[in-house]
Amino acid sequence: MHNDALALGGRIFTNRLFTGTGKFGGNAQIPKMLAASGSQMITVALRRVDASAGMENILAFIPAGVTLLPNTSGARNAEQAVRVARIAREAGCGDFIKIEVITDMKYLMPDNWETLKATEVLAKEGFVVLPYVLPDLPLAKRLEEAGAAAVMPLGSPIGSNRGLETRPLIEMLIENCRIPVVVDAGIGRPSQAAEAMEMGADAVLVNTAIATANDPEAMGRAFDLAVRAGRAAYLAELAGQSVTARASSPLTGFLDG
């Protein structure tokens, strides 16, 4: 397991739980949650960043060493997402960007077309682009071609806590994408995070379930354990499969005789 690190955008992540900064009852909970969960990447909506807020600026609560993943929440089209990404970079938030283009405020479904357009532009500008999408294999392949660093399919609608409702579609992405697949949105319980990792997801991003727990710190720890367990199970199953493949098959053994 010690060699099982995730390489993304030129960085190495030994923890596969990505987290978010939204919905906390107080920003002071964020560094505690990060320490408890071990999460090494956290997303923050640029619309929430207020450089004039001094110590209350949300960025002041994210410890050095944790990769900042600014997101384009609030963007309604590719052009706006691109603009937010550039502002984020100019504001010193780094090269990572989660593209979130939402034109449906009722279910908060991502707009895959606009997301692809924004990815094409930003990848060329050297951003480490993590697009948040509805799981769709042809789209994921287009994102890959466009230079996305990973693809982030939703398990179910943002904040719904309904788990992996899109499981079969995510499985297609996991089987066929060369870039990492990070399950983002809808994971409401540690067991669902474990399930995503068992399936072979490279990482998960969890915000609502941690931030709105009565004890976000303890919930962060629980998700860390679940993600590790799921990942371990995935790796163990791979090993198991390879053993099976080497064994001779009694069902067809007669054909050799």
Place this chain on the structure above:
Amino acid sequence: MSFFPIVEQYQDFDFSSFFDQVTDDTVERSLARDKLSAMDFLTLLSPRAAGHLEQMAHKAHRLTLQHFGRTVQMFIPLYISNVCTNGCAYCSFNHRNPILRRTLTLQEIEVEAQAIAGTGMRHVLFLTGEAPKVTPMDYLVEAARCLKRYFASVAIELYPLEVDEYRQLAEAGVDSMTLFQETYDQEVYSRVHLAGRKQDFHWRLNAPERAAQAGLRAVNLGALLGLAEPRQDLFCTGLHARYLETTFLDTEVSISLPRFNEAECGDFRPDFTVDDRTFVQFMTALRLFLPRSGLTVSTRESAEFRDRILQLGATRYSAASSTGVGGYADNSAEQTHQFEITDTRSVKEVAAAITNQGYQPIYKDWDVIA
């Protein structure tokens, strides 16, 4: 397209016999559903459902936590003019009232903006009466441009505009709008709106969707509870919100719950009052019907009450509000306020009360990206 056919559909609906037929069983059934129909919503607004308030409150709390977390969006209103050609029987800005009329110059708006920005507020809502000759489009556009230099989000609460006019304001930096229909009961509407363009029920009713067509990201609706039968008005407000969120998927729809408080009415006596218990029933029923909609509670409500309802579904609070023209840079001038505020605490005090409850006051949740 218009919400009006839906208003018409319920114009002759027999609300009282519907309420008479509601039983504890039907309330339980509506409460248990993940997706509430219009009739489920009405069931939860019934007097009978008041007996299930604790259950409604628990579910409302859970849904609010899920969709909004422990956060409250803060904003501050700025009246830039009280000149008005309308004759609203309940409003102190009524054109017949002999009050001091004032319209801020752009320089004065800037001074107010600086004073407000000093409180830490980053979302502002600017308001006028309905007097397009005194506060014409070019003035409104300049006001918006000026405020945009000081605030992350600029919202409007103006007289109803054309699509193209909303678009001009959007280009000037306005991102959201509030407009109260006041009442969806056309008979009452005619009775209390006695002069001016506001007499045109349809022109006002369709304004939020004109704003949505113009690309404003958020619209905020409301009925002034007490003018007409409040359960019916709240029902129509909820249906209006659902109509808009379904018709304009890219628009965020939120709802305000303004009600008369006893001190404020002057000579006007509303036909109905909404007590705290009913207010909470309304708020929780709205949350169950529209889980993602923002719910705005203004400083009309008392500090104590606002602190209590934080957990029940409220997501947007105004604070330190002045409802007279200007009033932030220099609040020494005697002037008439549009309505009396009850929660008179400063931004810091409101924020501290929110923090004490384990919630986070959010000052900035928007930016210049459009």
